[in-house]
Amino acid sequence: ATPSATRSFQSPPVSRLSIASFPDAKSPGACFPRSAKPWPPRSPTCPRASTSACSAALLCGNDQVFRHTLANREHTRLILPMVDEVLSEAGLVLSQLDALAFTAGPGSFTGIRIGFGVVQGLAFGADLPVIPVSSLETLAHTAIRKLAISAGTYVLPMLDARMDEVYWGLFEYNGTDLNRVSRDSLTPPEEVVSPFSERPHTVIGDGWNYADRIPLEPGAFNSALLPEARDVLTIALREANAGKACSVDQAQPVYLRNEITWKKRQRLRKVT
Incomplete structure (x- = not known):
């Protein structure tokens, strides 16, 4: 066919x-x-x-x-x-x-x-x-499967894009499914933002190597997860x-x- x-x-x-x-x-x-x-x-x-x-x-x-x-x-x-x-x-x-x-x-x-x-x-x-x-959504699903992530947590996969920038996207885990909150983006670390900063976030990926420049305090992070x-x-x-x-x-x-x-x-x- x-x-x-x-x-x-x-x-x-x-x-x-x-x-x-x-x-x-x-x-x-x-x-x-x-x-x-x-x-x-x-x-x-x-x-x-x-x-x-x-x-x-x-x-x-x-x-x-x-x-x-x-x-x-x-x-x-x-x-x-x-x-x-x-x-x-x-x-x-x-x-x-x-x-x-x-x-x-x-x-x-x-x-x-x-x-x-x-x-x-x-x-x-x-x-x-x-x-x-x-790629970012795949990383977010890997995190849900391998890490202890609670329902109501926002998952932020982030990859080092070189040139002083990161690839990132935002997802919400409801305990069963992972729902996309933002589109995949390429920005300087300072422009990684979440409209839900008061909620728990788990940041994953080597983009967290720019942690000192990212305006977000995650509840947990794992920079080694692939x-x-x-x-x-x-x-x-x-x-x-x-x-x-x-x-x-x-x-x-x-x-x-x-x-x-x-x-x-x-x-x-x-x-x-």
Whole structure:
């Protein structure tokens, strides 16, 4: 079948694969295997590249296959073997997948391009739709799964964007779901704001390295937490059910920063 943005996924899917890599702020992804029945239901798969972590996850019914490693600057070498591993363990091949979910950004140009390039190759080769997912929202979901966060807490994922800026977004956890409060943004640390400053906040990600410049007193913070591919799946299924799967030629990475500015920064780093 030809991928279509109007198709929808049914829950639970037969299986989903999520691949995520986070080298220096790169972009993750996820995949879902095709069911024997016509669409729906299908399942998504996702490749992810966006920090110093690289991971891949596959969900078959209620069972997950998961790979995760820390590897600076090796994501190009690791992502595809990880995809092969989780598919092999699940007894699936790429053509059986329903979709590819990927973290579209924000993050570094290099990282986003690596992740998106992998997804493009896989999606074009297997004729699969794709599901773009926010890197920051993925990190927020990882925090909900791994940290003791109470209902009513605001979760603030924040990544170091270099050039004296941070990527950040604000979410509210109600004890069951994570709801977006603000769009993903790129600002100086001083401009990270929350309209709910009197409520408890948990700040996550290496953007908290600018803590002395951020006008917010969090109840808790974890600057070492990295996003994981299994959390891409959670978001991807929701987006697919909302009809947000699309063909790979319609998908766009999310940079938030002008590419010319980024190239100037690279030249300055080489000079210094």
